[in-house]
Amino acid sequence: MPNGLSSEEQLRYSRHLLIPGVGVVGQLRLKHASVLLIGCGGLGSPAALYLAAAGVGRLGLVDADVVDVSNLQRQILHGESWIGQPKLASAVARLREVNPHVKVECHPVRFTPDNALEIAASYDILLDGSDNFATRFLTNDTAFFLKKPLIHAAIQRFDGQVAVFAPHLGGPCYRCLLPDMPAAGAVPSCAEAGVLGVLPGIIGSLQALEAIKLIVGLGSIPLGQLTVYDALGSAFRTLNLRRDPECRLCGERPQIHHVANAQTTASDHCSLTSNIMESITVTELHALLTDNYQGLLIDVREPDEHALANIPQARLIPLATLPEHLASLPRDRQIHIHCKLGGRSARAVNFLLENGFTRVSNVSGGMDAWLEQGW
Numbered sequence: 001m002p003n004g005l006s007s008e009e010q011l012r013y014s015r016h017l018l019i020p021g022v023g024v025v026g027q028l029r030l031k032h033a034s035v036l037l038i039g040c041g042g043l044g045s046p047a048a049l050y051l052a053a054a055g056v057g058r059l060g061l062v063d064a065d066v067v068d069v070s071n072l073q074r075q076i077l078h079g080e081s082w083i084g085q086p087k088l089a090s091a092v093a094r095l096r097e098v099n100p101h102v103k104v105e106c107h108p109v110r111f112t113p114d115n116a117l118e119i120a121a122s123y124d125i126l127l128d129g130s131d132n133f134a135t136r137f138l139t140n141d142t143a144f145f146l147k148k149p150l151i152h153a154a155i156q157r158f159d160g161q162v163a164v165f166a167p168h169l170g171g172p173c174y175r176c177l178l179p180d181m182p183a184a185g186a187v188p189s190c191a192e193a194g195v196l197g198v199l200p201g202i203i204g205s206l207q208a209l210e211a212i213k214l215i216v217g218l219g220s221i222p223l224g225q226l227t228v229y230d231a232l233g234s235a236f237r238t239l240n241l242r243r244d245p246e247c248r249l250c251g252e253r254p255q256i257h258h259v260a261n262a263q264t265t266a267s268d269h270c271s272l273t274s275n276i277m278e279s280i281t282v283t284e285l286h287a288l289l290t291d292n293y294q295g296l297l298i299d300v301r302e303p304d305e306h307a308l309a310n311i312p313q314a315r316l317i318p319l320a321t322l323p324e325h326l327a328s329l330p331r332d333r334q335i336h337i338h339c340k341l342g343g344r345s346a347r348a349v350n351f352l353l354e355n356g357f358t359r360v361s362n363v364s365g366g367m368d369a370w371l372e373q374g375w
């Protein structure tokens, strides 16, 4: 192995070796790299498969679940013959088949504050393939304290998002984007909301791509960017994320000093969109607006989103600026809040409720649901 790759490896990775910027040096970086995947489900499946195929030398897998038939619609690591077996057993068998050069290490446990640092410490990059807020916050905090890049993703129905958080290299952390754990019941579970099976395939592959870019040193690290994929609109959008100086983890006056349990009972909830707090449908909102509307409709999206499409009666108050407008909002009238899908508006509703407003409701499905009606 004069260049560090066996002849079999040179053949296996020949399409990588041809790429300027990858080559033997890049392939050796992959060979000597390690990635910890938290979750071997919808996102972790494509991520693990592509990272193994690419020749990432050491993959750690954290998952305590067994394969269920309802997983097979999207969790492509697993197959029919593994139903009822641990996901990690299924994953190891599949990944070994894809690339026997890759060392796969199994952590058949739940990722908890008690084991997170110990499990993650020996890996270069953390890849979050979890489906709940508690693990997402825990993964973020673990990556922050260990100064390791975190490849974040979340999916629901037709929408997905990816970001690389690495405050030690610059840019925000996940808590800058979402400071607090949503209240239990504020967000529907994946089982309630559903997800198109191919979507985690796309988003998990993007996570693998960002990991490979980081390892090889290709392109730019998208610090401070959230890539949002809208499958129905066939569009990717990039949102700029700012580091929050008030962030309790990476801000100027941090209040979180160690990895701990984010207090919630919402552990089985997805991260995107909508809520089951007090809410109205777009049809109900439409009826209210055409009938001498007495309430206040607030659009908490960004100005560029508002410019593309809006409900004329809505007052634009981007979510981040809501605190400055508190004093000007009526407490004696019904307030309806919408955004694109219902996620940001749910946060806005929670924020107003926390600040003593009582007549606040969320517009389910947001602008997307409104536009679907063609009004």
Ligand SMILES: [Zn+2]
Pocket (backbone or CB within 6 Å): 172, 173, 174, 175, 176, 177, 244, 247, 248, 249, 250, 251
């Ligand atoms: Zn932060």
